[in-house]
Amino acid sequence: MPRRDFRAEPVRKLVVIGESNAYGMSATDPRNEWVQTVANLVRDFQEGPLHVLNNAVPANVISRESVGYSPDWEGSLPPALDRYEEDLISLEPDLAIIAYGLNDSRCGNPVEDFVRDYERIVRDVRKRTSALVVLVGPYWNTQYDPELWFGLDERPDFGKFDKAGRDLVVDYVEAIRNVAEKHDCLFVDLFTPFESSIWLLTTDQCHYSDVGQRVLGNAVFQTIAANCSFVGAKSRASRVEGAFTGYNPGGPEGSGRMRRLWHGR
Secondary structure, eight states: OOOOOSOOSOOOEEEEEEOHHHHTTTOSSGGGSHHHHHHHHHHHHSSSOOEEEEOOOTTOOSOTTSTTOOTTOGGGOSOHHHHHHHHTGGGOOSEEEEEOSHHHHHTTOOHHHHHHHHHHHHHHHHHHOOOEEEEEOOOOOGGGOHHHHHTOSSOOOOTTOOOOOSHHHHHHHHHHHHHHHHTTOEEEOOSGGGTTOGGGBOTTSSSBOHHHHHHHHHHHHHHHHHHOTHHHHHHHHHHHHTTOBTTBOSSOOOOHHHHHHHHTO
């Protein structure tokens, strides 16, 4: 059965809402931020330009009802439910990435409450825009592994975001996956593939380093590329227009001996 093609037309505007890792916190080179990694890979392989608006906010949570919400902490204001219309829908994206779940699971916000608010955002974005919508699940960090977390010589003070353990965040991952299926979105699991890869994190045990950010961005791009033909169209056309063949891969050709070996001659 052929794979579903979620989008054939190139994207011209990418808008992201999310938390600190989507913001790019702790990347020392902006090129490595995972949102910029996704954007640059899209630019490499699609036809035409891409405009990026990264509206992720560090310490952000899904709504005022979240356990982690604090009206006294400017960094958490406004939550996603208060700002998604202005910071996402009104910008008329044709590629929308929503990256929530990390902070809400770290503060112990019940998954049912999170999904209620999260699904409202997703439903509105799907209804009021023509965007390809990508839902990025919560990232793995040391806090989700109690053995690693309580084995640290010094644990960061995360305030309200201090809940350790794996069970709740796994429920978040599956809940977001289900919302994606229900509302015809792409889902990217950034928890399971990187679980226990502590070397991708910075010393604060929460945010991803340059290499970690780059790895996250590649994972998001791979999901888009595997499900959207607009990413592959330029490469397919270039091969035809350049008259490349299997004998000439575009770089240095193999030696005559290698070609004879390949042909069994």
